[in-house]
Amino acid sequence: MDRNIARLRNRLDGLGVSLRPHLKTAKSVEVARCVMNSPEGPAMVSTLKEAEQFAAAGVRDIIYAVGITPAKLARVAQLLEGGVDLAVILDTVEQARAVAEVSRQTGVRIPALIEIDCDGHRSGVRPTNQVQLVEIGQALAAGAELRGVLTHAGDSYRGGGAEALQHCAEVERLAVVDAARILQHAGLPCPVVSVGSTPTAHHATDLMGVTEVRAGVFVFFDLVMAGIGVCQVDDIALSVLATVIGHQREKGWIVTDGGWMALSRDRGTSKQTVDQGYGLVCDVNGTPYPDIIVADANQEHGILAARAGSNARLPDLAVGDRVRLLPNHACATAAQHGSYNVVRGSSHVVEAHWTRFGGW
Structure with missing residues (x-):
């Protein structure tokens, strides 16, 4: 940031x-x-x-x-x-x-x-x-x-x-x-x-x-800005930390607790050259898994899968492992939350909690 x-x-x-x-x-x-x-x-x-x-x-x-x-x-x-x-x-x-x-x-x-x-x-x-x-x-x-x-x-x-x-x-x-x-x-x-x-x-x-x-x-x-070419994925300063809660291996899915209530329903990249689904999946340190996206989202469930048409393989993640999800639209994703947990660089130490408000 x-x-x-x-x-x-x-x-x-x-x-x-x-x-x-x-x-x-x-x-x-x-x-x-x-x-x-x-x-x-x-x-x-x-x-x-x-x-x-x-x-x-x-x-x-x-x-x-x-x-x-x-x-x-x-x-x-x-x-x-x-x-x-x-x-x-x-x-x-x-x-x-x-x-x-x-x-x-x-x-x-x-x-x-x-x-x-x-x-x-x-x-x-x-x-x-x-x-x-x-x-x-x-x-x-x-x-x-x-x-x-x-x-x-x-x-x-x-x-x-x-x-x-x-x-x-x-x-x-x-x-x-x-x-x-x-x-x-x-x-x-x-x-x-x-x-x-x-x-x-x-x-x-x-x-x-x-x-x-x-x-x-x-x-x-956010990913829309990266898709336009205004920034790189590494510049995205906002992510949602989600937890793996299950697998559907025959479908090629990893299931997390990061659904659209955490990410929003924004699909702003859907008309861009690269469709990022509901978000791009990174490891817990913020490094993207190549071509792994939140392919679908229910209210409290996020479906991680390989991007259609790619040769990507799902990461080896166990129940309880965490991933960082980069948002399509930072405004919409931030609006789902009441505060920000502030971390610096690759550190996982939360330095501060910054309150966020909504409403009109």
């Missing part, structure tokens, strides 16, 4: 931009303190529960990364009144008007960023839609605070190699830089120009006009 954090920090320092880590992956105060620039932030969250938990731990500079709705604005205003600089995101005039209205009612100017759609992946305003951008900006200016623009290159998760990811990063950059220019030409402020995804953060070569980069899963990495 330490190495992963240092890798991205050094890269962004070289490009002259700051890092705003997305804390949704870890949802842990201890991990947050390892990755933020300071105990006060900056930080990105995906739920208001995260914002409240991290605010209680002293984080003061937060962006809430999911499109805001009117019913959530009372909680946002409460955090702002408590001294937290919490910005929201939106992509419609209706949202902007609601934010401005609550700002006027409470006397608290709620900061908001306009979400830009850089690749058609999810939500946001297209940077070519000048009329909508300016209308949203003007609606915010009537009571709230237009903080800037932000985008997320979701298409980067399709991979395609280094050149394709560099292209995604440049498309991402141009989208927000163009949107910021439109707002500024309309006489509207745009101090923050924010981009972010782990693949583009690791492949951007030019961040001219960008003020910050957001990324989250880079802290732990």
